[in-house]
Amino acid sequence: MPHPLGDELTELHVHLGGSVDPAALWGIAHEQGIRLPTKDYWEFVDLITVGKRERKSFEDFLALYRWTELIQSSPVAVEESVYEVVSGAYRKANITTLELRYNPMKRNRGGERDLDRIIVASIRGLERALLEYPVTAGLIFSCDRTFSYAQNEILIDKAIAYRDRGVVGVDMAGPANPDFHYKDYAPLYRKARKAGLGVTIHAGEDEGWQSVEEVVEYLEPDRIGHGIHAAENASLCKRLAERGILLEICPSSNLHTQVVKGPDELGEFIAAFKRHKVRFSFNTDGPEMLQTTLREELKLAVRSDWVTKEELVQRGEWAKAASFVHGRPS
Numbered sequence: 516m517p518h519p520l521g522d523e524l525t526e527l528h529v530h531l532g533g534s535v536d537p538a539a540l541w542g543i544a545h546e547q548g549i550r551l552p553t554k555d556y557w558e559f560v561d562l563i564t565v566g567k568r569e570r571k572s573f574e575d576f577l578a579l580y581r582w583t584e585l586i587q588s589s590p591v592a593v594e595e596s597v598y599e600v601v602s603g604a605y606r607k608a609n610i611t612t613l614e615l616r617y618n619p620m621k622r623n624r625g626g627e628r629d630l631d632r633i634i635v636a637s638i639r640g641l642e643r644a645l646l647e648y649p650v651t652a653g654l655i656f657s658c659d660r661t662f663s664y665a666q667n668e669i670l671i672d673k674a675i676a677y678r679d680r681g682v683v684g685v686d687m688a689g690p691a692n693p694d695f696h697y698k699d700y701a702p703l704y705r706k707a708r709k710a711g712l713g714v715t716i717h718a719g720e721d722e723g724w725q726s727v728e729e730v731v732e733y734l735e736p737d738r739i740g741h742g743i744h745a746a747e748n749a750s751l752c753k754r755l756a757e758r759g760i761l762l763e764i765c766p767s768s769n770l771h772t773q774v775v776k777g778p779d780e781l782g783e784f785i786a787a788f789k790r791h792k793v794r795f796s797f798n799t800d801g802p803e804m805l806q807t808t809l810r811e812e813l814k815l816a817v818r819s820d821w822v823t824k825e826e827l828v829q830r831g832e833w834a835k836a837a838s839f840v841h842g843r844p845s
């Protein structure tokens with residue numbers, strides 16, 4: 516029987532902390548005896564999601580992860596969370612190619628839990644979902660802009676160590692940090708690339724186009740997380756197009772965190788990418804936290820006249836081709 520929602524979709528940019536159904540997360544929290552700040556389920560939902568019409572600053576948005584990351588900080592919780600996201604993406608949106616990213620070091624209570632146990636549990640959650648649903652999926656380890664170089668190096672080394680067991684790529688994410696420079700990380704991402712991992716980096720989201728330029732120059736990414744502000748520089752756009760770097764655009768996320776002025780500006784950015792033939796795909800960033808689905812993001816893109824239905828199909832093909840789950844794109 517065909518999936519009731521129709522075509523199969525690919526999603527490349529989803530954070531574990533923003534993607535677990537609140538009811539599942541509520542269950543996981545209670546199962547582990549975590550003392551939540553509220554005993555009221557709906558207050559809890561409010562604590563970990565953004566309201567439909569609400570707008571948050573980029574920092575406020577990242578603060579929502581505090582509770583979800585804490586609840587996910589045990590092997591059992593990570594396994595259940597990954598399982599929920601991968602299986603839920605199939606059921607709720609017919610996503611059959613999925614990359615799920617998270618930072619294992621934000622799930623081990625500052626070293627209290629063994630990092631390898633957390634990682635293996637996430638792989639187990641992934642495998643369980645793959646056994647049950649017709650999905651291809653992989654994990655991406657996110658480094659963090661506020662972590663030390665040594666911490667991020669551990670994350671890259673772990674991604675390499677688990678490369679043949681479900682980890683397909685590495686990322687850089689997290690809050691802004693004035694002491695952080697992409698450039699410093701060139702050796703680490705080179706090592707990851709050499710080991711066969713895909714490289715995607717958050718840039719040009721809360722930062723200007725310069726951040727994307729720095730990432731392209733020093734980290735040689737296959738893809739950029741968001742990257743929308745790259746649209747403000749034509750020569751950078753040309754470079755992205757020449758190198759075939761795909762931008763993972765997350766419309767609702769950008770509108771909520773106000774890293775774009777509004778739908779019109781986002782539309783102008785997308786138009787610039789189309790003009791310069793920059794590849795991009797649409798993503799949710801975290802469907803549960805943002806109370807959206809990939810299907811809703813695609814509808815929004817067509818309704819807002821950012822892309823036609825035909826262009827949407829093309830973006831879906833690009834997303835699939837740029838996915839790390841079938842091996843790094845050549």
Ligand SMILES: [Zn+2]
Nearest residue numbers: 530717740800
């Ligand atoms: Zn992201």
